[in-house]
Structures are given as structure tokens and as C-alpha cells.
Amino acid sequence: MTTTAEDRPLDKQQAGEIIDAIRRRRGATWAELSVLTGRPVVWLTSAVLGAHPVPEDVATTLRDELDLDAGLVEALTRQPTRTHDPALLADPTIYRFQELIQVYGPALKALIHEEFGDGIMSAINCSIDLRRGEHPGGDRVVLTIDGKFLPYDWVSAEA
Structure with missing residues (x-):
């Protein structure tokens, strides 16, 4: 049996670009899709663009609302590979977030440690509102990041 390009699943990011184009052509906003799916707008946008697996019920709602084909729905539900794309840093908006962390990151780190102790703010267990x-x-762009505090917990190998 020969495998063709049509047999290979769509890349999650490519599928996200296609879905975003469909969304825009239909005049749907991310906020409207967020309400329709019952998911936070930042999470939904990130998930559709390829950063998270989309649960079946949400994928079905998006399929019905945007008339997505099976390949796009399948791409939505797959587990992503979360990697860093250096080309993203050339985008002015994304670069400004990096610049914000470069300037204020050390102060935020110091303030987190002063308030909570030795640990980090989770980027996995968080919510983001814009x-x-x-x-x-x-x-103004008002961005709220609500991340769980994760204390460093040094456990002995003998425990």
C-alpha cells in the first residue's frame, strides 16, 4: 500500500491557519467561538492555532459552526508538539512580550519569591485573560495571567 500526501494528517499549526482563515471568511470572532464552545477565549484561540489538544465536544462544535472537514477536526484533537519557533520572535507583537519579560522578568521573579517563597508560577496550570x-x-491591552504557584520540593532519592 502506498502512502500519499492526502493520507498524512495535517500539521496542527497548518490546520490552525486554515481554520483561522475559514473563521475570518465567515465573520466569526474568537470571542463568539469562545462563548459557543464554553471555553476561555485565550485558551480556545491558542488551541485552534495548534498549542493544545481540543476536546471532542469542542471540536464538534467548531466543525458544525465553521463547516470544517474531517481532516481539520482530526488535527484539532491531536496532542501537539510544543516547540519554540525562532521565526515567531520576528513578529513585533510577540517580540514585545519577550521584551517585557526581559525587562520585568527579574523583578517579577524576585516579587514571586518574596511573596510565595522558592518556586515558580505555572504556565501549564494557568488562565490568561485579555x-x-x-x-x-x-x-490599553490589559493582560491578566493567573498561574498556580509551584514550590520547589527537593525530594531525596531515598524517600
């Missing part, structure tokens, strides 16, 4: 904030000097 909203527009009105400001006299121009609208």
Missing part, C-alpha cells in the same frame, strides 16, 4: 482598557492616552 481585554481592552480605556485610557485617556490611548486604549
Whole structure:
């Protein structure tokens, strides 16, 4: 049996780009899809773009709303490979997040340690909210990251 390109599953990121194009052509917003699926908008957007596996019920809702084919739905539900793409850092918006962490990261780390002790804020067990904030000097991007604190727990190999 010969395997063809059509037999290979779509890459999650490629599928996400296709789904995003379909979403835009249909005039659907991420916020509307978030309400429809009952999932937080930042999580849903990230998942559709390839960073998370989408549960079957959410994939089915997206399939029905956006008229997605089986290959796109299958890509949504697969476990992603989470890797760093250096090309993303060239994007001005993504670069500014990196710049924010470069400037404020050490201060945030010090403040987390002062408040909670030796540990980290989880990026796995977190929620993220983004909203527009009105400001006299121009609208603001208000980003809230709510991450679980994970203390370092040094366990002896003998335990």
C-alpha cells in the first residue's frame, strides 16, 4: 500500500491557519467561538492555532459552526508538539512580550519569591485573560495571567 500526501494528517499549526482563515471568511470572532464552545477565549484561540489538544465536544462544535472537514477536526484533537519557533520572535507583537519579560522578568521573579517563597508560577496550570482598557492616552491591552504557584520540593532519592 502506498502512502500519499492526502493520507498524512495535517500539521496542527497548518490546520490552525486554515481554520483561522475559514473563521475570518465567515465573520466569526474568537470571542463568539469562545462563548459557543464554553471555553476561555485565550485558551480556545491558542488551541485552534495548534498549542493544545481540543476536546471532542469542542471540536464538534467548531466543525458544525465553521463547516470544517474531517481532516481539520482530526488535527484539532491531536496532542501537539510544543516547540519554540525562532521565526515567531520576528513578529513585533510577540517580540514585545519577550521584551517585557526581559525587562520585568527579574523583578517579577524576585516579587514571586518574596511573596510565595522558592518556586515558580505555572504556565501549564494557568488562565490568561485579555481585554481592552480605556485610557485617556490611548486604549490599553490589559493582560491578566493567573498561574498556580509551584514550590520547589527537593525530594531525596531515598524517600
